[in-house]
Amino acid sequence: MRVDGRRVWIDSHIHIRGYSPERGPRDFPIEAVTEVLERDPDHLVWVISHSFPETNAITEDPATGLRWSNEGQYRLVQEAPPGRVFGSLAIHPDAVKESREEIDLFGGERGFVQVGEILGYAMGFALDSPEMIEIAKHAAELGLPLQCHCSTSGQPFGNQIRQTIRLAQEVPEAKIIAAHALGGGNSWMHITAAEVYFAMGGENLWLEIRDFNTREYLRAAVERLGAERLIAGTDWIARDDPPFPPYGILFPETDVNEMPYPSCVASLAGFLREAGCTEEDVDRIACRNSIELFGLEGRLAV
Numbered sequence: 527m528r529v530d531g532r533r534v535w536i537d538s539h540i541h542i543r544g545y546s547p548e549r550g551p552r553d554f555p556i557e558a559v560t561e562v563l564e565r566d567p568d569h570l571v572w573v574i575s576h577s578f579p580e581t582n583a584i585t586e587d588p589a590t591g592l593r594w595s596n597e598g599q600y601r602l603v604q605e606a607p608p609g610r611v612f613g614s615l616a617i618h619p620d621a622v623k624e625s626r627e628e629i630d631l632f633g634g635e636r637g638f639v640q641v642g643e644i645l646g647y648a649m650g651f652a653l654d655s656p657e658m659i660e661i662a663k664h665a666a667e668l669g670l671p672l673q674c675h676c677s678t679s680g681q682p683f684g685n686q687i688r689q690t691i692r693l694a695q696e697v698p699e700a701k702i703i704a705a706h707a708l709g710g711g712n713s714w715m716h717i718t719a720a721e722v723y724f725a726m727g728g729e730n731l732w733l734e735i736r737d738f739n740t741r742e743y744l745r746a747a748v749e750r751l752g753a754e755r756l757i758a759g760t761d762w763i764a765r766d767d768p769p770f771p772p773y774g775i776l777f778p779e780t781d782v783n784e785m786p787y788p789s790c791v792a793s794l795a796g797f798l799r800e801a802g803c804t805e806e807d808v809d810r811i812a813c814r815n816s817i818e819l820f821g822l823e824g825r826l827a828v
């Protein structure tokens with residue numbers, strides 16, 4: 527899918543702070559974000575979620591931190607060019623009532639398209655607790671996918687992908703996204719876990735690709751799971767002060783001068799082709815799966 531010759535590329539995993547690290551007003555103008563979108567020759571669309579000031583505030587007090595965090599994301603979405611930036615809303619299972627209210631307000635009235643990033647490991651909860659199941663059921667009523675953090679490395683027991691798949695199993699009507707499932711050291715585990723889930727009849731799981739230069743993971747994922755199960759989620763993060771690094775940079779924010787490939791959409795699409803993706807596969811992963819998953823038909827600036 528192209529607009530004015532530019533490939534439409536939707537990334538569902540972008541972190542931008544809505545407040546300053548000191549937790550005052552945001553310390554950069556929206557132009558700092560727009561500039562990154564426009565610097566790429568292709569047509570970038572982002573689904574954004576909270577960054578560190580918000581993550582800390584939610585962890586300290588979920589009941590009040592959630593609204594504070596989601597308001598900051600909402601301001602970013604409102605200020606961004608129409609159809610280019612969509613919101614992902616924060617929830618926490620220690621505040622189920624408030625989480626339901628956030629889903630209603632931001633996912634319902636204010637047009638956010640995802641619940642996430644759900645950071646069980648960082649905020650100290652399991653992704654498949656009874657409270658999470660209740661939240662997932664509520665999100666499903668509004669058709670909102672839930673983006674669950676799955677460890678990319680250093681967690682050999684696979685607890686997060688196990689909890690993510692169990693959540694998918696317990697709430698089959700919910701759309702569950704395994705965040706950055708592909709790219710890190712746990713990629714084989716994630717691919718195999720998803721393959722078994724699909725073989726058992728599971729239909730409500732999608733996997734994000736973080737590091738597109740890991741061609742062997744991509745090839746295995748496309749062959750074993752199918753391109754229709756994969757979306758782009760690079761975990762790009764506006765961590766320091768602007769100017770922000772270009773899109774396509776390797777997480778966690780490699781020095782742009784040390785990148786092994788040009789940081790842009792065209793590189794990432796090229797890696798998909800090198801991994802054996804057909805043009806149709808590339809198009810699915812670049813945008814078509816996400817348009818369907820996040821209900822973006824008619825909402826993109828194309």
Ligand SMILES: [Zn+2]
Binds near residue numbers: 539643
């Ligand atoms: Zn993330």
